[in-house]
Amino acid sequence: MSKFIFITGGVVSSLGKGITAASIGQILKSRGLKVFMQKFDPYINVDPGTMSPYQHGEVFVTADGAETDLDLGHYERFIDENLSKHSSVTTGKIYQAVIEKERKGLYNGATIQVIPHITNEIIDRLKKAAKTSNADIIITEIGGTVGDIESLPYLEAIRQARREFGYHKTLYIHNTLVPYLKAAKEIKTKPTQHSVSELKSLGIQPDILVLRSEQKISEEAKEKIARFSDLKRNKVFESLDVDVIYQLILSLKEQKIDEAILKHFRMNKIQEAKLNEWEVLVDKIRHLDKVVNIAIVGKYVQLHDAYLSVVESLNHAGFKHGVKVEINWVDAENVNNENVKEILSSSNGIIIPGGFGKRATEGKITAINYARINNIPMLGICYGMQLTLVEYARNVLGIKDAHTIEVNKNTSNPIFIKNIDNKKRLGAHTITLKENTKINNIYNTNNILERHRHRYFFNKKYEEIFLNDNNIVLSAYSQNNDILEAVELKEHKFFVAVQYHPEFISRPLKPHPLFLSFIESIIK
Ligand code: GLN
Numbered sequence: 170m171s172k173f174i175f176i177t178g179g180v181v182s183s184l185g186k187g188i189t190a191a192s193i194g195q196i197l198k199s200r201g202l203k204v205f206m207q208k209f210d211p212y213i214n215v216d217p218g219t220m221s222p223y224q225h226g227e228v229f230v231t232a233d234g235a236e237t238d239l240d241l242g243h244y245e246r247f248i249d250e251n252l253s254k255h256s257s258v259t260t261g262k263i264y265q266a267v268i269e270k271e272r273k274g275l276y277n278g279a280t281i282q283v284i285p286h287i288t289n290e291i292i293d294r295l296k297k298a299a300k301t302s303n304a305d306i307i308i309t310e311i312g313g314t315v316g317d318i319e320s321l322p323y324l325e326a327i328r329q330a331r332r333e334f335g336y337h338k339t340l341y342i343h344n345t346l347v348p349y350l351k352a353a354k355e356i357k358t359k360p361t362q363h364s365v366s367e368l369k370s371l372g373i374q375p376d377i378l379v380l381r382s383e384q385k386i387s388e389e390a391k392e393k394i395a396r397f398s399d400l401k402r403n404k405v406f407e408s409l410d411v412d413v414i415y416q417l418i419l420s421l422k423e424q425k426i427d428e429a430i431l432k433h434f435r436m437n438k439i440q441e442a443k444l445n446e447w448e449v450l451v452d453k454i455r456h457l458d459k460v461v462n463i464a465i466v467g468k469y470v471q472l473h474d475a476y477l478s479v480v481e482s483l484n485h486a487g488f489k490h491g492v493k494v495e496i497n498w499v500d501a502e503n504v505n506n507e508n509v510k511e512i513l514s515s516s517n518g519i520i521i522p523g524g525f526g527k528r529a530t531e532g533k534i535t536a537i538n539y540a541r542i543n544n545i546p547m548l549g550i551c552y553g554m555q556l557t558l559v560e561y562a563r564n565v566l567g568i569k570d571a572h573t574i575e576v577n578k579n580t581s582n583p584i585f586i587k588n589i590d591n592k593k594r595l596g597a598h599t600i601t602l603k604e605n606t607k608i609n610n611i612y613n614t615n616n617i618l619e620r621h622r623h624r625y626f627f628n629k630k631y632e633e634i635f636l637n638d639n640n641i642v643l644s645a646y647s648q649n650n651d652i653l654e655a656v657e658l659k660e661h662k663f664f665v666a667v668q669y670h671p672e673f674i675s676r677p678l679k680p681h682p683l684f685l686s687f688i689e690s691i692i693k
Pocket of ligand 1: 625
């Protein structure tokens with residue numbers, strides 16, 4: 170049976186609880202254990218698919234097609250495992266499931282209450298994660314901060330989980346802030362004390378504390394924290410601000426957090442952690458000698474988290490090539506023919522990321538045109554590919570009002586249209602790459618598996634016109650040959666646009682081939 174680690178946060182949000190959870194996941198994985206991760210989000214949306222990227226950052230898509238919180242992206246990148254819809258639980262989902270059961274009469278007329286119905290449904294999600302993943306360890310991060318009204322049912326559920334699964338099969342890790350007061354030149358343990366008391370008042374005695382701090386925490390302070398938390402000193406760990414996030418994996422390992430965890434679970438005879446690759450990576454990141462500047466021409470650029478996986482993928486490719494990637498955040502809404510050169514000329518490459526709706530599309534098309542004409546490496550992603558074809562149709566093929574019906578329903582030349590069942594295409598699908606194309610060369614294989622999230626599709630009526638052009642290549646299709654998946658230009662340094670989201674599968678130790686090749690085209 171799986172063992173469960175629950176990660177809660179105290180004092181403030183944005184502590185890096187997700188990164189702590191994911192780092193622990195990687196350490197345990199490197200000890201040969203199968204790890205699965207899960208996030209419980211206290212908001213009432215059923216999923217983040219419809220939430221504004223301004224509020225919530227990127228929507229991460231799992232291989233099985235769930236639209237999830239961006240934390241799942243961190244988890245996948247850190248533990249290098251594909252997660253699933255069972256990894257993403259929201260209050261909206263829980264209530265939806267309970268209400269559906271109630272409507273079907275499955276509760277036999279009972280009065281539906283938070284305890285036990287909602288809490289049981291939450292516990293069910295733990296069991297489902299265990300059952301479907303077959304993992305040795307399930308790590309569940311509870312979103313929000315202890316003390317929030319919204320997270321109470323989750324805390325109650327994980328409290329009950331110990332009663333149900335047993336003491337040695339459940340472990341509570343509490344992540345708190347230990348602030349440093351500059352004026353007093355002191356770190357303060359009181360907020361942690363309050364947070365631990367709050368957690369205890371809900372019936373949860375943490376087994377491990379991870380203390381987030383800007384400054385080193387003295388032995389004496391750790392001892393004090395351990396005492397008021399009823400913990401042995403060796404159950405108290407620190408997570409100091411790091412220059413490279415992956416350093417946290419190494420630092421928690423150095424403090425032997427895995428020993429504390431495995432001891433609690435009574436799991437011995439587990440192989441030693443092998444983290445050399447991460448050590449090499451962290452060292453490499455600290456010594457990147459060149460810089461490349463990449464423009465991300467998007468619509469939600471004020472909140473950088475809206476493009477989190479794209480930025481991470483660029484970084485991964487940069488690490489491999491020994492270059493630091495700097496981002497030129499370009500608000501596509503402000504881009505026009507007059508200023509495009511000024512805005513983009515300082516960048517070595519251009520990314521046109523995914524997006525939705527009408528706003529800022531003309532600016533993106535202008536940027537694509539600039540990249541195409543000036544031989545600037547460009548990678549178009551999802552909406553980026555759709556607009557790449559619109560730009561080409563208009564400016565090269567002479568179809569002046571070419572557009573996607575997402576922007577102009579009445580265009581007489583709809584290059585992108587909806588599919589018949591009007592459903593969003595989500596999750597991983599197999600794609601066949603045309604032989605002897607750049608993309609075929611980049612992947613060095615004929616069939617690939619990539620994740621999708623789109624509602625509009627290339628209109629095959631226009632295929633012939635594109636095929637007759639001798640520079641643009643329609644270079645990849647879905648397995649059944651129905652859906653156009655990628656285009657490229659023959660005569661260009663790097664001009665590739667794809668219908669899928671390569672950024673969702675790039676990993677720090679396994680950079681994605683498209684991003685690798687994009688960066689390579691810039692530095693060679
Ligand atoms: N808005 C486009 C569509 O729905 C592209 C989506 C995206 O870029 N993720 O097809």
